[in-house]
Amino acid sequence: MSAMTTQEATRQYAIRLGDDALILGHRLSEWCSNAPFLEEDLALTNVALDFIGRARMFYSYAAELSGDGRSEDSFAYQRDCREFTNLLMHELPRGDFAFTMARQYLIDEYSLAFMEQMLSSTDPTLAAIAAKAVKESRYHLRRSRDWVLRLGDGTEESHQRMQTAINELWGYNAELFEMDTLEADLAGQGIAVDTTALRQPWSAAVQATLAEATLAVPETDWSVRGGRQGLHTESLGHLLSELQFIQRAYPGLEW
Template sequence: MSDTLKDATLEYAVRLGDDANVLGHRISEWVSHGPFLEEDIAYANVALDYIGRARMFYGYASELASDGRTEDDFAYMRDDRQYQNLLLMEMPRGDFAYSQVRQLLIDVYYNLLLPQLAESRDDTLAAIAAKAIKESRYHLRRSRDWVLRLGDGTEESHRRTQAALDSLWGYTHEMFEMDETERLLADSGIAVDTTRLRDEWHRQVSSILTEATLSVPEDGWAVRGGRIGYHTENLGHLLTEMQFVHRSYPGCQW
């Protein structure tokens, strides 16, 4: 692998790790706050899936960097402008409908992305993706069921679910945009060309939303910037909480 491809692969692994890490933390905020015990357990399991995925991506990034940085350095010792996660991942927890809608939008995306990433020419990225596919299939079954129940439930649950969908839709466009780094890797058979996932994602999401008696939002607005370190204020608050212990005790290892 050339130095250019190696550096690009390192950045790509960090991005994927950031997505999983930030979303995993967001999901973990529901533990002990779920509507009932089974949901507390389910949320904990889903959060752990994403944190485990983040560790694998960060671990691979540390191998590629070969400069002494560990997965902890990527997770805990970077500020918000150094994170490259998609903005959708850092949105606040919101109410139950908000979190389930966000999860559905992301779960459909990962169920399209991961099977293609599992075919990557990079053996490590392919192995991580192959491991995550089964988890993501379970995640999608769960979020789909909840969106159907909430959207086609009571008048209040329908209203909240539609409101969540309308407020989150503009953050989904970023999932299907690629910069030079990802384009280079996609052309080299390492990364996934996410621009080609958009139509199928929209078809699947629209089908679920229609079944849930929800209206598919118009593409009237879009927010982007996560991949280049431009984030909402929500990420700074999240990192302050997530990184507090590690930064309070430098060098601490679990």
């Protein structure tokens, strides 16, 4: 790798994956005390904690590779919006319950396949993180898929809300499978996941679920990208203003 060392590229890769997990975990945490019923309130909170725990593992590894005294908190609380590299789908406002579960299903279908492939990473730390995350991902996918089926093939209103959510999210799917030079180089070394290889099986699984849920597959006539380059929607700035407030107000504060 000519432009940077493998260690530096792996550090940046770990930060990207940590950003994805942290931002989605925060979005899910917004349902705490707001879910449709108590059981789902607890379930969504637990899924949020799974993603935040995943973020901690990726950030801790990035801090180890940095070797400059930074910690997992440094990456979560001490970077500005343009420094975050999460995929755009993760940062979109939570919307209604149908939107949250539609997004969660699309990401869960991707995440399980991603983590299954990362189990074979030549980087032992990334492989170990995947070994823990893949178990969670199987559970996440079962419940989000179930909600897509229940709402899609439910009442007229639930069907319409789920179809609207799928339509609004569809253009964000393409970014899941795009790889820049950094990821392509790491994938060539067996470190990173080749996400381009995940697209066909993901599409087949999603289309089968949507058909079972009596939902239409939207036309692929628009797409949005830029998250990996730090180009975000305005929603991320609002999210970070809440997430980072205490550390911004009281730098270095520890409980």
